[in-house]
Amino acid sequence: MMIHLEKVEKSYPLEGGRTWVLRNVDLDIGEGEFVSVMGPSGAGKSSLLNVLGLMDHDWQGSYALDGVEVGKLNGKQRQALQREKIGFIFQHYHLIDDLKVWENLDLPLQYRDVPAKERAARVADLLDRFQIVGKKDLFPSQLSGGQQQLVAVARAVITRPRLLLADEPTGALHSGQARIIMDLLGELHGEGMAIVQVTHNELYANEAQRIVRLRDGWIEKP
Amino acid sequence: MFDTLINDVRYALRTLLARPGFSVAVVLTLALGIGANALVFSLIDGxxxxxxxxRDDASLIDLSNRYALSGPQRAGVSIPDYIDRRDGVPALSGIALYTGASLNLSTEAGPQRLQALRATPSLFPTLGVDAALGRTFSEDEATIGNDKVIVLGNALWRNGFNADLDIVGRDLRIDGEKWRVVGVMPEDFMFPNRDFQLFVPFxxxxxxxxxxxxxxEFSGSVARLAPGADLAQVQAQCDAIIRRNAERIGAMGADGAGFRSFIESSGFTVSAQPxxxxxxGExxxxxxxxxxxxxLVLLIVCANIANLLLTRxxxxxxxxxxxxxxxAGRRRIARQLFLETAxxxxxxxxxxxxxxxxGARLVADSGLVPNWVEVGLNWRTIGFGFGLSMIAALMFGVLPIFSAVGSTSRLALREGGRFGGGGRAANRTRKVLVVVQLALAVTLLAGSGLMLRSFAKVLGEAPGFDSGGLLTAALTLPASRYAxxxxxIRGFEHILESVRRLPGIESVALSTQLxxxxxxxxxxxxxxxxxxxGAPPHGHVLNVDPDYFNALRIPLLRGRAFSRADWDNAAKVVxxxxxxxxxxxxxxxxxxSQLDMGRPSAPDLYTIIGVVGNAKYAxxxxxxxxxxxxxxxxETPTDSAMLTLRSTIPPAALVEPLRNAIHAVDVDLPLFDVKTMQERIDLSLSGRRVPMQLLGVFALIAMVLAGIGIxxxxxxxxxxxxxxxxxxMAIGADAxxxxxxxxxxxAILIGSGLGLGLIGAIALGLVLRSQLFGVGSIDPPSLALVVLLLGAIAFIACWLPARRAAATDPIDALRNE
Structure with a gap:
């Protein structure tokens, strides 16, 4: 099992009580499974993704990632686990403006202390595979939105994560560009990567093996 | 047009008031820069x-004797020199001779020593100034027997005589004689500085x-150029007189020939200067x-404010x-922003x-500028301050305004999920400004360090005598009783005896100088x-009593010191x-061996009896x-002398007992210029200390501003x-x-700033070279210290934002994007 959530809850203190963003969430996602998370704004989709991505550790319940009980880890161990297992894709790409395309790809490897030679090889591989070799020396601002998201996906998978978390990966793209990204996600899934995508788009959601629907922090029963 | 301008001004004020923290930071930062510049300018202005x-001060000149070949290059003027020039230089419309004198005024409260200027009556018409009350001297009063008249300086009249309007015609008791007040000078009058409290005829x-x-040559001389005349004409006419005198006197036997030879070999001439x-002064x-x-401080200030404005x-x-x-067009937006900066x-x-x-008053009191210089607000200083403010506004305003206006067209496109919001050009500008600030701060700090090290070296110099535990004072015997x-000699002997009886006294010495x-x-x-x-050699000379070397602990190297017998017999020894x-x-x-202080026809021989160590005098x-x-x-007594007391008790505690001991001898004898020797040495260093302190303050401001800038x-x-x-962080970076x-x-900014600053420091060192003592213009220890100090400050300035960055919560950060 890649993800095992049991009775996970998250809330914020607010005047006159608490605001709940995740309520009693039980969720299992298998290795290599492709899951879409849907729900209206404020339903808790992004919060769930933050918990899954180990960016948020302020929650109650139990979460096992690839068999490791996350709640028992300290900050450093959590970060190490995140580096090893998880890749992120954001709606607004979040590439670093001052770095060229190839430098953006290189950065996650630097943070993992990958030797320079190997980094260069992996960056070259990915540029080739994503067909962006010609863009490698451009800055993000010189690329279209679709091209930027392509780079962002490449950056997310360059560390060969077992789990890819995508927060509305097509939300800022027109349909042609979105199609390319969805095809790419399908391809990565085909290679055995577990993917959790948050999306508002029913069509793209249906490309996953399973849809999890959230409402007011609760997972809706099918 | 005018309406919109008014609106813009109103909006500018409202915008600035809405962000008081930012506005106060800019105003105070600029105030430091403008304040420092206006301070120094007000001194230059004064x-x-x-x-x-x-009247017409540009036509007034100082006329001094000059020994072009043997030195000194500016000496005093003798009475016959003055008379020659008064009568024989048509390029001058007026000339006066003056010298200092100490007078003792008897008052009900006790004797008061006054610093007087003895001047020819021509002083006042030459300067073009008349008395505010009464009159100045007449030519008749500049004759022996008629010269007991006084013109009071305004400050003495106000402070010593309560601005008494009936003072003219009153008699004062000075040096035991009656002197009549004939006038009071105007309030702003001084000559040649404010030390002189009254004026008496020469x-x-x-x-x-x-x-x-x-x-x-114990007098000074001031003159006024005749209409249309210039310094070269004065020089030529004075030189013609010198040539005529040399010929005339040269024909008068051996002494005359000696005089002529001296005039020629020493290059005797005049020095005429505004x-x-x-x-x-210097x-x-x-x-x-x-x-x-x-x-440089203002440049740092401008760089700092430019950064603040870029951010704002x-x-x-x-x-x-x-x-x-x-x-709104670009010009209109730029105008609005410039109004705010203005x-x-x-x-x-x-x-x-x-x-x-x-600050200027503090600096003026420190002795950096002569005491006649009045610092204060006037239209030039105000104009300078505000003019510089406007130049500064252009300097710190132009870049941020261009940057802000230039980015308006791109703004709509820039909304989106990219980072580095302020624009790459603006960021680059900000970085360049910080590098400039750091470089300037290094330059100033290094200059200040050089001055400090140089000052420390001067302080470490041995004066050639032991300055500790010495109290010194001046006194003048009134001519009426000690003519x-x-x-x-008798008067001074009584004084020395009386002072020696004071408790704790080890030795008391008398000398014409200290x-x-x-x-x-x-x-x-x-x-x-x-x-x-050729020209005879010239040396520093003073007359001292037998206890002088002992009191100052100037070592006797060979021979003997003056003895009691030398004193008693007025021995001609040196x-x-x-x-x-x-x-x-x-x-x-x-x-x-013997020194000859006489003329060829009448030698005046002094036998050398001893050799003492070198002592520094100035x-x-x-x-x-x-x-x-x-x-x-x-052997050659005078009416004025300096007293030096070495005691086992702190010198400052001896001042009152010393005054009492003097009054016990003569109640009309005022003691003046009372200082410890250490105070005299400290005073002699104000020309070095005050600029060093000012430079230090400016460098500190620069350092703080550079730190704030980074x-x-x-x-x-x-x-x-x-x-x-x-x-x-989301892609794997840890804190x-x-x-x-x-x-x-x-670090890149710091490294660039320090590197450029070192180049500036070396350049400043070369500029400062002439003011340094004991250190080279490139002083590795002070440069290293400056780099370490500024590097440390810059590192702290980096560390604080770095710590904040490391504490970024990725969820919050991404949510806000």
Whole structure:
């Protein structure tokens, strides 16, 4: 099992009580499974993704990632686990403006202390595979939105994560560009990567093996 | 047009009031820069620009004797020289002779010593100033027997006589005689500085008018150029007189021939210079240097404010783009932003002027500029302050305004999920400004370090005597009771006896001068028996009593010191110092040789009885010291002397007992210029200390501003890049990586700033070279210290934003993007 959530809850203190963003969430996602998370704004989709991505550790319940009980880890161990297992894709790409395309790809490897030679090889591989070799020396601002998201996906998978978390990966793209990204996600899934995508788009959601629907922090029963 | 301008001003004020923290920061930062500049300018203004309190002061000149070949290059003037020039230089419309005198005024409260200027009656018409009350002297009053008249200085009239309007015609008791007040000078009048409290006529005896008085150059001379005349004409006409005199006197036997030979070999001539340059002293170079230093401070200030404005305008980009979208042209937006900067600049300028006036008074009191210089607000200083504020507004406003206006068209496109919001160009500008600030701060700090090290070296110089535990004072015996030599000797003997009885006294000495007392006495001499061709050598000379070397602990190297018998017999003996011996008696055979202070036809011989160590008299940093020789005080007594007391009790505690001991001898004897020897040495160093302290203050301001600048740039960058740090963390960066990232960004700025600053420091060192003592213009220890100090401050300024960046919560960061 890649993800095992049991009775996970998250809330914020607010005047006159608490605001709940995740309520009693039980969720299992298998290795290599492709899951879409849907729900209206404020339903808790992004919060769930933050918990899954180990960016948020302020929650109650139990979460096992690839068999490791996350709640028992300290900050450093959590970060190490995140580096090893998880890749992120954001709606607004979040590439670093001052770095060229190839430098953006290189950065996650630097943070993992990958030797320079190997980094260069992996960056070259990915540029080739994503067909962006010609863009490698451009800055993000010189690329279209679709091209930027392509780079962002490449950056997310360059560390060969077992789990890819995508927060509305097509939300800022027109349909042609979105199609390319969805095809790419399908391809990565085909290679055995577990993917959790948050999306508002029913069509793209249906490309996953399973849809999890959230409402007011609760997972809706099918 | 006018309406919209008013609206813009109103909006500018409202915008600035809405962000008081930012506005106050800019105004105070600018006030420091403008204040420092206006401070130094007000000193320069008082010294060089403000009109002197004389009619047409540009026509006034100082006329001094000059020994072009043998030195000194500016000497006093003798009475016959003055008479020659008064009567024989048509290029002058007026000339006056003056000299200082100490007078003792008897008052009900006790004797008061007054500093008087003895001047020919022509002084006042030459300067073009009349008395405010009564009159100045008449020519009749400048004759022996009629000269007991006084013109009071305004300050003495106000403070000593309660501004008594009936003072004219009153008799005062001075030096035991009656002197009549004939006038009071106007409030702003001073000559040649504010030390002189009253003016008395300079009456010449027949003997003083004669050729034999040539060389007795104890007076100064001021003159007024005739209409249309210039300095070259004065020089030529004076030189013609000197040539005629040399020929006339040269024909008068052996002495005359000797005089002629001396005139020719010494290159005797006159030095005619504008009066202001003489009154201003030697601080012009120092003030220009300080003006340069504060100019650098202002550049740092401008760089700092430019950064603040870049940040401020960046955060207003939305507002600016809305204005653009509503139809405001770039020019209109630029005008609005410039109005805001101009208002800030004016407020900063006004605050700076207030700071400057407070500081300028402190600096003026420190002795850096002569005491006649009045510092204060006038239209030139105000104009300078506000003019500089406007120039500064352009300097710090142009870049941020261009940056803000230039980005309006791109704003709509820039909305989106990219990082580095302020624009790459603006960021680059900010970084360049920080590098400039750091470089300037290094330059100033290094300059200040050089001055400090140099000052420390001067302080470490041995003066050649033991300055600890010495109290010194001046006194003048009134001529009415101590007219001749024997009476003066007796008077001083009584005083010395009375002082020796004070508790704790180890020794008491009498001398015509003391180290660092501000007086300068020199005379030419000849070694008897040597047929020296050319101009005779010149040395520093003073008369001392037998206890002088003992009291000052100047070591006796060879021979003997003055004895009691020398004093009693007024022996014609002389003691020379080591520099004298090295120059004139390198074989060490000085003892027994004789100095000839007379003329060829009438030798005046003094036997050398001893050699003492070198003592410094005027400048602790003087390296190539002039030779000094000491005569027996009792052999040529004078009415004025300096007392030196060495005691086992602290010198300051001796002042009152000393005053009482003097009054016990003569109640009319005032003691003045009472200081410990250490105070005299400290005073002699104000010309070095005050510029060093000022430079230090300016460098500290520069350092703090540079630190704030780095912090500001990095803190802003961190705020701007919060989202980026969130992403970096999301893709695997830990806190230490983020910290390193920010610090390495800062390190590049710091490294560039320090590197450029070192180049500036070396250049400044070369400029300062002439003011340094004991250190080279490139001083590795002080450069290393400056780099370490500024590097440490800059690192702290980096560390704080880096720590904040490392604490970024990726979820918050990404949510806010």
């Amino acid at each position: 010294l060089f620009l403000k009109a002197l309190p004389y 009456a010449f005896t027949e003997e003083q008018r004669g050729d034999r008085q040539r060389g007795h 009066l202001r340059s003489i009154l201003a 601080q012009a170079g120092t003030l220009l240097l300080l003006q340069g230093a504060v100019g 305008f960046s955060s207003r980009r939305k507002e600016i783009s809305v204005r653009a979208a509503l139809g 208002v800030l600049a004016l407020l900063g300028g006004a605050t700076g002027l207030v700071i400057a006036m407070g 001749e030599g024997p009476a003066q 180290p660092f007392d501000g007086r300068d006495g020199g005379a030419s001499y000849r070694i008897a028996g040597r047929d020296d061709a 003691i020379i110092d080591e520099a004298f011996e090295r120059k004139q008696f390198p074989a060490g055979d000085a003892i027994g 400048d602790l940093s003087a390296e190539n010291r002039e030779e000094t020789y000491y005569f027996n005080f009792a 912090y500001g740039v990095l803190a802003f960058a961190v705020t701007q890049r919060t989202g980026e740090f969130g992403v970096r 230490s990586r983020i910290r390193q990232h920010v610090i390495s960004d800062g």
